[in-house]
Amino acid sequence: xxxLNAATRHRVAFTLNGKPVSLxxxxxxxATDALRHGLGATGTHVGCEHGVCGACxxxxxxQPARACLTLAVQLEGxxxxxxxxxxxxxxxxxxxxxxxxxxHALQCGFCTAGILVSLDAYLREQPAPSEQELREVLSGHLxxxxxxxxxxxxxxxxxxxxxxxxxxxxxxxxxxxx
Amino acid sequence: xxxAAFDYIRAGDLSEALDxxxxxGSDARIIAGGQSLxxxxxxxxxxxxxxxxxxxxxxxxxxxxxxxxxxxxxxxRQAALMKRPGLAGEQxxxxxxxxxxxxxxxxxxxxxxxxxAHADPSAEIPLCLVxxxxxxxxxxxxxxxxxxxxxxxxxxxxxxKADDELIEAVAFPVAMxxxxxxxxxxxxxxxxxxxxxxxxxxxxxxxxxAVAGVADRPQRRSFPPLAGSALTDALNGFAWELDARxxxxxxxRLRRDLVRSLGQSxxxxxxxxxx
Ligand code: FES
Ligand code: FES
Numbered sequence: 001x002x003x004l005n006a007a008t009r010h011r012v013a014f015t016l017n018g019k020p021v022s023l024x025x026x027x028x029x030x031a032t033d034a035l036r037h038g039l040g041a042t043g044t045h046v047g048c049e050h051g052v053c054g055a056c057x058x059x060x061x062x063q064p065a066r067a068c069l070t071l072a073v074q075l076e077g078x079x080x081x082x083x084x085x086x087x088x089x090x091x092x093x094x095x096x097x098x099x100x101x102x103x104h105a106l107q108c109g110f111c112t113a114g115i116l117v118s119l120d121a122y123l124r125e126q127p128a129p130s131e132q133e134l135r136e137v138l139s140g141h142l143x144x145x146x147x148x149x150x151x152x153x154x155x156x157x158x159x160x161x162x163x164x165x166x167x168x169x170x171x172x173x174x175x176x177x178x
Numbered sequence: 179x180x181x182a183a184f185d186y187i188r189a190g191d192l193s194e195a196l197d198x199x200x201x202x203g204s205d206a207r208i209i210a211g212g213q214s215l216x217x218x219x220x221x222x223x224x225x226x227x228x229x230x231x232x233x234x235x236x237x238x239x240x241x242x243x244x245x246x247x248x249x250x251x252x253x254x255r256q257a258a259l260m261k262r263p264g265l266a267g268e269q270x271x272x273x274x275x276x277x278x279x280x281x282x283x284x285x286x287x288x289x290x291x292x293x294x295a296h297a298d299p300s301a302e303i304p305l306c307l308v309x310x311x312x313x314x315x316x317x318x319x320x321x322x323x324x325x326x327x328x329x330x331x332x333x334x335x336x337x338x339k340a341d342d343e344l345i346e347a348v349a350f351p352v353a354m355x356x357x358x359x360x361x362x363x364x365x366x367x368x369x370x371x372x373x374x375x376x377x378x379x380x381x382x383x384x385x386x387x388a389v390a391g392v393a394d395r396p397q398r399r400s401f402p403p404l405a406g407s408a409l410t411d412a413l414n415g416f417a418w419e420l421d422a423r424x425x426x427x428x429x430x431r432l433r434r435d436l437v438r439s440l441g442q443s444x445x446x447x448x449x450x451x452x453x
Contacts, residue, residue: 002187002188003185003186003187004185004186004187004188005185006183006184006185006186006227007183026183027183027184027185027186027229028180028181028182028183028184028219030180030181030220033180049179049180049220050179050216050217050220050221051213051216051217051284054281054283057283060287063257063286063287064282064283064286065283065286065287066213066216066283066284066287068216068220069212069213069216069217069220069284069287070212070216070287071186071209071212071216073186074212074231074233118282118283121286122282135368136277136282136368136369137281137282139281139367139368139369140280140281140282140283140284140369141283
């Protein structure tokens with residue numbers, strides 16, 4: 001039974017966006033700080049540090065997770081995806097990222113990393129989400145800039161695009177308010 | 179907001195976890211999904227010396243059936259129970275309540291038993307356990323015991339669990355024929371802590387209503403099938419008995435109002451399921 005002593009640092013190894021990484025972590029180190037300070041992966045943002053804002057959302061083995069509610073030592077052996085892992089290659093945006101840009105679904109960008117990572121996980125589970133379903137997924141994220149409407153629009157369009165449906169003419173249709 | 183220092187132990191099996199828990203007692207905390215515990219650690223409302231991670235223990239992640247009980251062991255994540263095929267037929271109250279339990283992002287990690295252990299007065303799992311008259315199965319090195327939900331939740335984030343015990347599983351009774359179930363909740367944002375949550379279990383000759391978010395723990399009352407002003411009076415009496423308090427999120431008066439109105443609509447919905 002491995003016991004990791006509070007006062008010492010322990011090697012934690014996992015894959016980050018497909019690449020093996022490791023760092024030295026005290027048991028109390030949060031995954032947010034492990035990523036940002038330990039590995040320099042600052043794409044994952046930190047807002048509230050108690051699970052409310054969603055800015056720190058990452059994927060652990062393909063499932064969404066609050067990095068601020070995860071200990072670095074809990075990442076041992078896991079496959080971690082962060083916003084840095086969403087674009088298919090350097091200088092090319094993912095379908096969702098491109099839709100965010102088209103629809104102005106971000107302003108300051110503080111919330112964006114977490115939202116993109118959430119939506120990426122959710123669309124794998126539900127490729128044809130309703131607007132209501134997307135709103136429920138977004139209820140796990142706080143955005144103080146956009147009012148969410150452009151985020152919903154971008155997500156619906158990106159989902160359609162990922163299903164192989166032709167891009168409808170950029171519509172002015174406001175999603176119905178629920 | 180960073181946790182205070184602790185030793186971290188990855189338990190290989192349940193007896194290891196129970197040994198450590200037995201040795202450290204109140205200095206140790208079990209961590210499963212961590213979605214209730216980590217906020218407590220980050221805010222230093224909890225400062226355990228030892229954390230025992232049980233998520234590596236094989237066999238704790240499988241939901242089972244024992245006769246008329248759905249048995250949910252300590253490793254079952256909330257999202258996993260939500261995706262259980264046929265859950266809406268097996269126990270419609272659970273299927274209705276689970277989407278309200280935190281957010282998509284926290285349900286993927288948080289466990290059902292962890293939510294019971296945390297015993298937040300506004301939480302959905304304690305409410306469903308109390309509404310359905312479910313049970314909490316506790317285990318220590320010394321013994322195993324099963325406690326009814328009504329006895330388990332004993333106050334504001336206080337339970338009947340002893341320091342050397344962990345929740346091995348919780349059990350929810352399956353839906354009975356001739357019974358209607360409904361769940362409703364009001365929160366500031368979908369997935370936030372409920373201001374008031376209601377769970378109704380209705381048969382031809384009785385109405386059971388459980389309410390979360392008002393008293394220090396979920397409370398259940400049973401009435402004969404009332405209607406009109408008799409029902410309004412009964413709900414009003416229940417609302418006052420719950421001894422609502424003002425807090426940052428809602429006034430006591432709003433909470434009483436919600437017990438009356440949400441209580442009535444939840445009961446109505448359960449009755450329509452019955453018809
Ligand atoms: S920083 Fe993790 S949810 Fe806000
Ligand atoms: S874009 Fe600024 S918080 Fe969402």
